[in-house]
Amino acid sequence: MNDNLMNPDQGFMSYEQFVEVAEQIRGVRRLYLSHGGESLLHPRFTDMARYIGERRIARSFGIETNGILLTPGIADELFAAGITIINISLDAADAVTNASLRVGSSFDTIVKNIRYVAANAPEGCRVEIFSVLTAGNVEGIANMPALLHDLGVKHYRTMQLIIRNEEMAAHRISLPPELLSLLKKQCGEYGIEYRHYANPSRTYCYQPFKEMSVTWDGKITPCCPNKTTGMNETPYDLTNMWNGPAIRALRHDMVRRRFTEKCLENCDIAGG
Numbered sequence: 001m002n003d004n005l006m007n008p009d010q011g012f013m014s015y016e017q018f019v020e021v022a023e024q025i026r027g028v029r030r031l032y033l034s035h036g037g038e039s040l041l042h043p044r045f046t047d048m049a050r051y052i053g054e055r056r057i058a059r060s061f062g063i064e065t066n067g068i069l070l071t072p073g074i075a076d077e078l079f080a081a082g083i084t085i086i087n088i089s090l091d092a093a094d095a096v097t098n099a100s101l102r103v104g105s106s107f108d109t110i111v112k113n114i115r116y117v118a119a120n121a122p123e124g125c126r127v128e129i130f131s132v133l134t135a136g137n138v139e140g141i142a143n144m145p146a147l148l149h150d151l152g153v154k155h156y157r158t159m160q161l162i163i164r165n166e167e168m169a170a171h172r173i174s175l176p177p178e179l180l181s182l183l184k185k186q187c188g189e190y191g192i193e194y195r196h197y198a199n200p201s202r203t204y205c206y207q208p209f210k211e212m213s214v215t216w217d218g219k220i221t222p223c224c225p226n227k228t229t230g231m232n233e234t235p236y237d238l239t240n241m242w243n244g245p246a247i248r249a250l251r252h253d254m255v256r257r258r259f260t261e262k263c264l265e266n267c268d269i270a271g272g
């Protein structure tokens with residue numbers, strides 16, 4: 001779901017639509033209740049998590065969140081629902097850098113919430129922090145392992161910024177090898193599992209073979225950046241749509257190393 005109401009293309013998924021989707025994907029291996037926006041803004045998010053957990057819709061399910069609304073009360077509800085993955089974005093190890101990257105965000109609140117979640121997550125629930133590396137935070141990122149150790153976090157991931165437009169291109173940075181080695185070393189010393197994702201191949205994308213996204217209004221897309229529409233079919237049957245003509249055509253192009261126009265327009269993986 002995508003809950004950023006600042007964009008007219010975005011909104012809250014209705015609970016009825018959510019149930020319809022959930023019932024059609026029963027047995028799926030992994031489900032993320034997120035699609036680019038902040039899912040915890042949804043007024044019925046914890047009801048949705050409970051629905052997934054109680055009915056065992058997915059073998060594993062999780063959320064990606066900025067952590068602001070992940071209060072101890074909400075975290076406890078998610079733990080009770082059986083959530084297995086909590087990914088929290090934190091791009092800086094200090095309040096000043098965080099404020100410069102995320103206007104209106106509260107470093108202290110995020111850190112407090114992370115500390116609670118890391119200390120109270122039940123066995124089987126993986127809590128991972130991830131940082132998107134940009135020119136604005138790369139310098140201080142070496143301080144992150146010590147902070148995460150203090151917060152009790154055991155999993156950390158850094159990612160290269162995926163460029164969606166020219167403005168973002170100005171912030172792109174590659175992680176220098178010496179910094180990557182330092183992060184690995186520090187995380188190793190603290191017992192934190194660490195992974196770094198650099199930009200994937202520019203000649204091929206596995207996304208349409210592996211995942212499918214359902215937007216807040218029930219539209220099917222092959223991934224978060226690809227705004228291809230017209231993949232929906234009538235009747236609304238996700239199993240059929242997973243193998244529908246539109247997504248098969250996209251896979252057909254991918255195996256021939258051909259990105260579609262929408263990929264080229266919207267996604268850094270395709271050089272867009």
Ligand code: SF4
Pocket residue numbers: 205206207208222223224225226259262263266267268269270
């Ligand atoms: S937009 Fe295209 S290249 Fe980018 S992740 Fe989606 S399918 Fe892959």
